[in-house]
Amino acid sequence: MADGAAVIDKGGLDTLIAVLVARGRTVVGPTVRDGAIVLAEISGGDDLPYGWGVELAAGSYRLRAREDGAAFAHSAGPQSWKTFLHPPRERQWSADRDADGELVVTEDRTPAPSYAFLGVRPCDLRAIAIQDRVLTGGLYTDPAYRGRRERAFLVAVECTEPGATCFCVSMGTGPAVGPGYDLALTEVLDADGHRFLVRAGSEQGEAVLAELPRRAADTATRTAAQERVAEAADRMGRSMPLVDLQVLMRESLTAERWDDVAARCLTCGNCTMVCPTCFCTTAEDVTDLTGDHAERWRRWESCFDRDFSHLPTGPVRDSSHSRYRQWATHKLGTWYDQFGSSGCVGCGRCIVWCPVGIDITEEAHALNREREGADRKGTP
């Protein structure tokens, strides 16, 4: 076919991993570990979670065995690709005091690993694009992030098995893949066998695809792939209210609903840790025992931490009410002002990993209802 789409089988997937490894890449993909499907370095197709799915609910994540042996029939796990592109803790520079007391500052220039990410979901592909915008799209570029990002090879996999906490359709991020991938796969399992429709999205992707045992995409596989993705769109577990969320957040800053959610929120920050776009960090300065060597580290930080908004006069956001509001209004609203898009991709991780099951879609619906109620009161 003119678009160069091809079909590979499970063996082709093994070859894909082998080709990427042979090109010197660290291949990271989903694998079963500690009762979850995590993202970790994989060395072959055997590491993929064939036959595993997940059962998701607010505050709940369970692995479940599947009968069909699919590799990618699971939705987001506890990690996202930011763990690799924007790691939880990283040294930025070091400062040494020489014999004359002068400071010598040295930027950390650890060579960026050459990653290949296998199994990037459409929602997560968008999340990577959002972090690109935050960390490299402004006046200042984060050089370490850019180094890792520019070298990364992204193998997206379209979503055919959304979870009960997924809402990518209402965020416009899935289940079909958007731009930004090197290769995109769609897993098809039917009477004709277990296979993957593959498209290249870059020259590098084309080069890798050319090394795989493949056949030209047939109509049956194309149709099956399209149907499975279209069905997935109809099986979203959740959805955001169909309103302009940026405006809803802007108009809800004094909503009573924040008190309701504050009564449940533990301000643990889990939602920010699992969110694929949350980028906030704290600077940490350390010295060694000589006192002449200091290092600047940065580590992930959460806006749910009371010290996040520290000022000499006390924290700006002291109440849990204000801290949940900061997170939600940033994610769904002010992110547009700051970075030109939503900060939410609808992956549902924050719902799953909230220990008390707070659901951002439910909160948005409640805020929308509260606003509608206020509007009705305002118009006789």
Add this chain to the structure above:
Amino acid sequence: MTVPLPYRVVDRAVETHDTATLTLEPVRQALRPFAPGQFAMVYAFGVGDIPLSVCAIDGLRLTHTVRAVGAISGALHALRPGASVAVRGPFGTGWQLAGAAGLDLLVVAGGIGLAPLRPLVCEALAAPGRYGRLNVLIGAREPRELLYAAEVGGWPAALTTVDRPDARWRGEVGVVTTLLDRAAFDPPGTAAFICGPEPMIRATAGELVHRGVDPDRIRVSLERTMHCATGHCGHCQLGPLLLCRDGPVVTWARARPLLMVREL
């Protein structure tokens, strides 16, 4: 700009019991020039860095007035001439005084808020005729907290007030807005520049709008904690603003709706 450049402390002037002004000189390479209202991230070796506005524009030198209120500001405040620091910058929006040509200038400072306003006053005084009347209104909690007293004494049309006078205080008593009645300015033709504690900013800007100053011509300098100053750490958010990038100086038209929401 992620890596700071080494600077050396070449002068330290004691301003008040907890505040000092440090003059820094580049050891080798200097940062790009700063504009009044912009800030630097000044690093105390092994302790950390904090945002400090420039309080003078003086060639390649950087001048910062620092008040010891925490671990990092305390470490910087304790430095003596000869000590080494490292600095990043310039960051943030400046006062943009040039846009106020032909207008009366009203500068209102509360406490250490005078520090970022000082280079603005100096810039205005250096260009007589370019602007209308200049009024500088200064408030402090106590007489011992007044900054740059000798220099301020030489500024024309500078008025000072304190909240809590001591036995020797012969000047005005009360919050800084009480000085507005004594300042000569034409509200519709005035550009105002305000820095101080947030309640003082709210009260002053609110009063100026009430008197007819255009909220787009009132600029306020705001404070939030900052870790990176490059728009990447998220700490300095104020609603839609990243204050390291969109501030610290913002118009009152933009700041007002944000500062009126509790704990935003």
